[in-house]
Amino acid sequence: MTGSYVIAEVAARTGLTAHTLRYYERAGLIEPPAREWNGHRRYTEGDLGMITILTKLRATGMPIEGMRRYAALCRQGPGNEAERRALLIEHREQVLSRLDQLQADLAVVDLKIEMYAPATGSGADFGRMEDLCSGAQSSQPLVT
Amino acid sequence: MTGSYVIAEVAARTGLTAHTLRYYERAGLIEPPAREWNGHRRYTEGDLGMITILTKLRATGMPIEGMRRYAALCRQGPGNEAERRALLIEHREQVLSRLDQLQADLAVVDLKIEMYAPATGSGADFGRMEDLCSGAQSSQPLVT
DNA sequence: GCTTGACTTAGAGCGCGCTCGAAGCTGAAG
DNA sequence: CTTCAGCTTCGAGCGCGCTCTAAGTCAAGC
Secondary structure, three states, rough: OOOOOOOOHHHHHOOOOHHHHHHHHHOOOOOEEEEOOOOOOOHHHHHHHHHHHHHHHHHHHHHHHHHHHHHHHHHOOOOOOOHHEOOOOOOHHHHHHHHHHHHHHHHEEEEHHHHHOOOOOOOOOOOOOOHHHOOOOOOOOOOO | OOOOOHHHHHHHHOOOHHHHHHHHHHOOOOOOOOOOOOOOOEEEEHHHHHHHHHHHHOOOOHHHHHHHHHHHHHOOOOOOOHHHHHHHHHHHHHHHHHHHHHHHHHHHHHHHHHOOOOOOOOOOOOOOOOOOOOOOOOOOOOOO
């Protein structure tokens, strides 16, 4: 029947390790799930869903603290959907600008790759590498 | 005369700190630059170019070790352009697949955002959050 | 002459996100 | 009864990429 998983099953389904799941729980990202009589965690389908969305937030670069805040809102129950939404939207904005930056930086790498291209008909001669990237950087924290 | 910078100038232009520049040097990413009589580093225009491309590699998620390998090839001098190119191309592949994954994960977040949308004409009723993300994950290391 | 500030070195410390180890309990299999 | 696998807790350790401290040198300005 749908809806009861021991930690190893959740690990298998979410791609996290059992260790990480416990860590997330300690960190306040996950509701402490119900326990069996012997103390073993029993995760519900809903837990699984929450964990999954958390992994997506993590995968898109949200720091643990942000996840914690989102999880706190969810735990508060209905009524704060606007806040949750705002949190996610702000995160999305950040991801999008990270994506933009990433593509810009990658473009420079691409240019460099072309400079290394074995002599093609296009006659790409070797410019000096420093001509590639002039001007001050964005002085951002170099987030990945 | 273009082409002589003390460390603070390089820091200003690259967005790195002087500390980080020295660290990169220690780590084998940067050629130890020439020194003035008093021991102060003097970076050339070429150094600046190299550092800049390194920051692009870093910004696109290349680990220090990869940068070190690229820098080593560059330091070896001409003749290994194919190798450098291959290294950069492999990196590009990785960045591109990271971008894909990032977009996929972001799409899930977007979906979630829509679920939180204030009641629109489209009548988005609240599905259960776990319906969003079913199935096993990619079990990837959750790279950012 | 003294202070200030930019540089030098070696090496320690930190923040993040896990990751792992040790010791202990339980239930089932041999 | 023994062994094994899988869970439990607590807390330490780790890898990465910086980031900072301390102590020293030198040059210029007041």
